Amino acid sequence: MAPMCGIAGYIGPRKAVDVVFDQLKRLEYRGYDSAGIAYLNGDSTIHVLKRAGKLTELGKLLEDGSPDSGLAIAHSRWATHGAPTDLNAHPHFDQFGDIALIHNGIIENYLEVKAELMAEGHVFRSETDTEVAAHLIGREHASGLTLEESVRRAVRRLRGAFAFVVLSRREPEKFVAARNASPLIVGLGEGESMVASDVPALLPYTRKVVIIEDDRVAMLTRDGVVVTDLEGRPAPYEPMTIDWDVEAAEKGGYEHFMLKEIHEQPLVVRQCLAGRLDEAGRVRLEQVFSDHVWQEIDRVNIIACGTAYHAGLLGKYLLEMMLRLPTDVFYSSEFRYGDPLLSDRSLAVFISQSGETADSLAALRLCKSRRIRTLGIVNVVGSSIARECDRVLFTQAGPEISVASTKAYVAQSLVLQLLALYIAQVREMPGIRVGELVQDLREFESRMDRCLILEPQVQELAERFVGAPLVFFLGRNADAHVAREAALKLKEVAYVPTQESPAGELKHGPLALIEPGTLAVFGATDPEVREKLASNIREVQARGGFVLAVTTDDDTSLDGVSEAVIKVPAGRSSYLNALLSVVPLQMFAYHVARLRGCEIDQPRNLAKSVTVE
Numbered sequence: 190m191a192p193m194c195g196i197a198g199y200i201g202p203r204k205a206v207d208v209v210f211d212q213l214k215r216l217e218y219r220g221y222d223s224a225g226i227a228y229l230n231g232d233s234t235i236h237v238l239k240r241a242g243k244l245t246e247l248g249k250l251l252e253d254g255s256p257d258s259g260l261a262i263a264h265s266r267w268a269t270h271g272a273p274t275d276l277n278a279h280p281h282f283d284q285f286g287d288i289a290l291i292h293n294g295i296i297e298n299y300l301e302v303k304a305e306l307m308a309e310g311h312v313f314r315s316e317t318d319t320e321v322a323a324h325l326i327g328r329e330h331a332s333g334l335t336l337e338e339s340v341r342r343a344v345r346r347l348r349g350a351f352a353f354v355v356l357s358r359r360e361p362e363k364f365v366a367a368r369n370a371s372p373l374i375v376g377l378g379e380g381e382s383m384v385a386s387d388v389p390a391l392l393p394y395t396r397k398v399v400i401i402e403d404d405r406v407a408m409l410t411r412d413g414v415v416v417t418d419l420e421g422r423p424a425p426y427e428p429m430t431i432d433w434d435v436e437a438a439e440k441g442g443y444e445h446f447m448l449k450e451i452h453e454q455p456l457v458v459r460q461c462l463a464g465r466l467d468e469a470g471r472v473r474l475e476q477v478f479s480d481h482v483w484q485e486i487d488r489v490n491i492i493a494c495g496t497a498y499h500a501g502l503l504g505k506y507l508l509e510m511m512l513r514l515p516t517d518v519f520y521s522s523e524f525r526y527g528d529p530l531l532s533d534r535s536l537a538v539f540i541s542q543s544g545e546t547a548d549s550l551a552a553l554r555l556c557k558s559r560r561i562r563t564l565g566i567v568n569v570v571g572s573s574i575a576r577e578c579d580r581v582l583f584t585q586a587g588p589e590i591s592v593a594s595t596k597a598y599v600a601q602s603l604v605l606q607l608l609a610l611y612i613a614q615v616r617e618m619p620g621i622r623v624g625e626l627v628q629d630l631r632e633f634e635s636r637m638d639r640c641l642i643l644e645p646q647v648q649e650l651a652e653r654f655v656g657a658p659l660v661f662f663l664g665r666n667a668d669a670h671v672a673r674e675a676a677l678k679l680k681e682v683a684y685v686p687t688q689e690s691p692a693g694e695l696k697h698g699p700l701a702l703i704e705p706g707t708l709a710v711f712g713a714t715d716p717e718v719r720e721k722l723a724s725n726i727r728e729v730q731a732r733g734g735f736v737l738a739v740t741t742d743d744d745t746s747l748d749g750v751s752e753a754v755i756k757v758p759a760g761r762s763s764y765l766n767a768l769l770s771v772v773p774l775q776m777f778a779y780h781v782a783r784l785r786g787c788e789i790d791q792p793r794n795l796a797k798s799v800t801v802e
């Protein structure tokens with residue numbers, strides 16, 4: 190599995206291997222852990238070069254000069270499952286060595302397809318889902334179908350979120366690319382065509398591009414591209430001219446990585462859930478503990494820093510409210526020096542985007558020395574925390590480049606929801622409507638998508654409140670936890686002082702800080718406590734403070750009560766409603782920071798991965 194990897198492909202008069210290697214280099218800024226190239230050079234054989242590690246490792250295979258070839262495809266892998274090894278690196282072959290395939294994304298039903306192919310005698314070399322797609326396409330191709338028709342058939346059969354690029358030694362004048370949810374862009378040149386997962390890879394060669402849509406198959410030759418739907422009917426497309434410079438292109442046309450990553454969140458939801466919700470409306474988690482362990486655990490300690498800690502707070506809310514499973518959340522730095530009480534039946538959960546945070550790693554080692562079971566919720570495969578935990582659930586959010594974490598938080602919180610549902614299933618807990626919550630998860634991507642259209646409204650609010658000297662972030666229950674994360678975002682990227690607390694705590698002290706001009710942001714997605722929140726809102730207003738409420742779109746109770754209201758699409762689960770409300774607040778932090786002229790992607794004094802204490 191490999192979401193968010195780099196894809197490149199080229200056919201034309203230039204040395205194709207050099208072109209695709211250069212294209213991979215231009216995608217390097219996104220992070221990767223292995224890379225590979227497949228090319229044809231007229232001898233009816235597919236040649237493959239691949240190496241774990243950085244591109245310089247792959248480059249060593251080309252040191253004696255790159256081969257002559259007019260057609261090559263290449264891939265840089267950012268592993269989410271399966272170690273970053275030579276074997277797992279792409280391209281992968283089919284059974285007959287006729288085609289080579291690179292792949293970005295996740296194929297959900299690969300085990301089922303793999304079983305079918307194995308019954309027919311197919312032998313697989315790797316554990317990857319990618320190889321299954323290669324074999325499936327290869328089988329169709331061997332039956333006499335063209336490469337593009339073979340790809341169409343395979344795509345119709347596969348479920349998930351993916352993009353492929355495939356070449357065939359039997360049809361050396363073309364290559365084929367297909368898209369279902371993962372990004373894919375075709376570049377059109379003079380007598381040459383190319384494809385990439387991201388615009389920066391294409392810019393040195395052409396500015397004329399075609400954005401391939403979902404469920405489309407593109408056949409590329411030197412003369413151009415033919416795009417069809419999955420039934421083979423021609424699909425209209427509109428080439429466009431990209432006028433971004435390289436820096437803008439790396440950010441997908443967004444001004445900053447932070448904004449790009451906020452906008453990537455619907456895709457992140459899809460990638461994070463891919464393969465984890467089954468047809469029967471249940472959660473499927475591979476490689477976690479066996480059932481008796483889940484039965485035995487009587488306490489959970491969640492250990493993390495910063496944003497990951499905030500996701501942990503949401504996890505506590507969920508595990509305690511839903512499962513009645515006692516849960517504590519610790520800052521890693523406090524945990525490691527706090528002589529924690531740990532029982533044999535407890536589970537320690539480490540949440541980390543980078544998997545390298547020094548305090549979290551030290552806390553993990555402490556747990557291991559005490560023989561406590563450990564579970565990681567980690568984004569970077571192959572990172573120290575991922576390697577050292579007994580079990581890991583990967584967040585599958587793709588590389589996060591902005592120092593301020595956005596999409597990783599959403600993915601961490603979703604994994605916690607999956608985990609809670611999984612434990613509920615194992616424990617066969619009556620009263621927990623797993624199917625209903627799974628349905629809510631399935632709808633989350635489209636709700637997240639609808640949140641993004643709030644941006645113009647959020648931008649206006651940022652303009653209105655940019656001068657606030659102090660911003661409160663308040664809420665109750667899950668909204669209180671999201672409020673802490675929203676406050677951290679504003680603090681770190683816009684350098685605005687914030688005060689965050691559960692709304693009920695206001696009059697026990699923080700209220701003293703409210704004066705005319707103070708802004709108070711209220712997370713109000715939970716209908717159970719909305720009335721209580723309304724009285725907190727009045728407490729703020731009575732002292733001259735302004736209120737911005739974030740609620741769900743089925744609520745009208747705060748209209749006219751607060752100075753401004755943002756509404757996110759409502760769902761059934763209060764947890765997911767609260768989580769969704771983080772999106773406009775991430776945008777709010779971003780736009781305030783932009784108006785204040787801050788260095789958004791690299792805030793002063795901060796680093797992406799805190800590998801020192």
Ligand code: F6R
Binds near residue numbers: 540541544594595797
């Ligand atoms: C804030 C942020 C940090 C990290 C924290 C933990 O936007 O990114 O607070 O969440 O440093 O980092 P990881 O998750 O890599 O362990």
